[in-house]
Amino acid sequence: MSNRKFDVVIVGAGPAGFNAARAIGEAGFSVALVDRKKDVTKFDRSCAQTLVSYTEPYMKNLICFNQKAGLVSFLYDGFSVKYTGPYRNLYAWYFYSPAGYPVRLGNPEKGRQIGDAARAGIVIDKESLFKDFVSVVRPLGVEIFTGVHVQKVTTTEKSASVIGDGGEIFEGRYVIAADGVNSRIAEEMGWNKNRYYWCNLITTSYYFKGLKGPDPNTIVTSTGFLKDGTALFFMAPRPFEDEWNVQFLTVNPKVSHQEAADFFFNKAFTASWFKDAKQLKAFSRTCSCYDPIEEPFKDNVLAIGDAGSTQEIENTGALMCGWKGGQAVAQAIREEQLGLPVTGISNYLRWWKETYCEGYSHEAYMKNWVLGFVLNKAEDMSYVFGLVKDELPANFNPYSAPKMMGRTLAALGPTIAKERPDLLPKMGKLRLPLKEVYAEVTRISKPIVD
């Protein structure tokens, strides 16, 4: 049993943890970055691997990718993240009806003509991102400990320690929990007790080669109506030539992902795309959806990124939290050293509350998964989507894109009232408190802890 001391111990070498390590390392403090994976540059989970929202501000930042220097810039906060790996521009998001008709957010042809200025986001390779991070944090003296699955947290007045499954102890003036959606540390700290629990988001992800049909710069989503409920189909191009990332997302634990895969690969309008495709890899992931932790700091432990807010933060938000959280902790330590009042942490908590708890609506995010409960028959959804003839502006923001969809569908009210009055009560469900819409799923779901 070893006991190592650092200024800061960070649990989780994802986008948030890495960026926090870098911020604290650059400020000159010692950092232990502890991760349960054997190799932190490997990535083996379902994730769209996108950096979102280049056409409008996201979480109080304006994001742009400077491929010339290999940097992703967060303009309002004023930091950049090294990314030298492959990428692909995303110009459009198509919401396909079950019948195969797309509601179009953006236009990939036009986008390609304009180029980078028109991209709504990019897809990256997360393994490349992690490799870049390792190359940035290693020279800063950040010590990376792999294969350590943190099980416990203990705290004293002026420190916090995490204990790994092998009994290893890492002690820091502060601990940063960046251990993701099903954060063990958040659970151990008791932060989940007062959070509203919605459901789990269950994801299966496949990498494919050789798809015929879909546009290489467009995100595709659709809904599959299956025996026990609906599954969301989400497909993004990969940054590698002719590769695709295909995901099935469900919130209803009864829905079979096997059935979803069979449906979209062999039966739905997407089947032709997959006819000669080759499956490269498959992963899955289940993530507990809670309301955000309003005050993610206690006893020298700070939770950042998804550890405090489901997966709604996106990679982009996790990078911001990492940066801000790292800066905050570094500033707090510096203030302590100089004998000044400590403001670093409280500044972060204010920012977190304003950004993730008040500035953006968690409900809006949960709405992403709800359309299938409301328009709960394939032909109903196809009918409604079919009414949307106009191309909407390109958008790849998980908060405002569903809102835009919602507004567009709501505007169809008069037409639907005339043509299909039977659908109005269903559509009305969209205005119900979302927790009610989810109630049945919530009842049969149970949160998990990594």
Add this chain to the structure above:
Amino acid sequence: MSKKYDVIIVGAGPAGLLAAKAAGENGLDVALLERKPDPTKLTRACGQTLVSMNEYFFGNLCYYNPRDKRICFSSTGFSFRYDGPVQNNYNLNLITPKGHWVKFGDYATQKAKGDNGRIGLSFDKEALFRSLLKECKDCHVDVFSGVLVDRVTPKTDRIVVEGSGKSFEGTYCIAADGCNSKVAEVMGMNVGRYYFCNFIGLSEYVSGIDGPEPDQIIKLYAYLKDGSPHYYLIPLFNPGDFNVLTVTVDPRVDLAGAARWLRESSVIKDWFKKAKVTRRFTANCACYSPIKDAYKDRVLIAGDVGSTQELEIAGAMLSGWKAGQAISTAVRENKIGIEVNGVSEYTKWWLDTYINYYSHEAYMRGMTLPYILRNEDEIEAVYGLIDETLVPCWNPYTGSKAMAGAMAKALAILEKTRPELVQRLRRGKESHPKDLLAEITAISRPPGN
């Protein structure tokens, strides 16, 4: 005319270099213009210290991370590499003409705290230039040296910047050409600023000084035949060497003579017995009231351009970096067709930070002492009464506040012995620095640059 840049930055000092680095990292096409033929050379007198390392300054705790050789700004959250030599400064000592020490911080106490006890940090500005130029080149900034900008022409959709027979076209321009900014002048941004005087300085690198600790700062006032200079002995980045600055606002003072007086006739002359001057620089910087609106017709100002030299190097770095971010944001906002806030966010910050939060008047007041206490005896009579150790600081604003507190106690004693001095000090406190410096203003003229 060849390439159109997103931004043309005039001046490769701390402000311009950080603006270029920020804009370059954000993917902008950046031209950085510098009038010196070799942008890595220092050609002007400068204290070469980061002030205020132990307290907030312009909203940041500036910190040097020796392990990774980075200068960090805590709240704004940026840092950059500086791999040159550094020297901690642990306290500031004001020495009266007759040799009484007023201490800002106790040297031994501060030094015992190590890096946490430093009040300032000396560094090598040439090494800083080298480090930052490298970072700029790494993010594809085009650096043009030997370009003295003397014409700036804003058009509806771009701006043309010309000088030394060259012409550059950009969407925006950042003026970072220092306290006597040509860009501010030709843009008419100096109109309406109050001109106080010039701040004239001679900097000498001196080795072999035997007296002060190698890591403490000395300040000294003098009253000479031709006027009143004051002096700073600031530890240089070379261990044991000092940067001896002779500064004044009085154009009648012969700086070289004043520097000689310090070495040969002052109360600390013995320190210089074996001293040798190895380098010499001068500077002459116009002191105006600050520019309130930091943006005009595609030109955004950063650093001393808009605010005399009161920003110090840390302030120049901060505003340069912020200006680079602001223009990056504006360019991006323009490109994606959303409301452009980048520039207005910066001008708001500029106003909050430099104009509203810190007082330019207080800064200029720091230069008025010789025009209130008019000879050695008078300054001795007042400062000689201050025996307490004042708060450790190397921050012009905190320093003058601490001094005011200490003076209040001295005044209570002086009330009985030298009532005329007390009256004059009170009147001085109530007068605007404009009036106190009026006689100097009358005989000064801003340098043509």
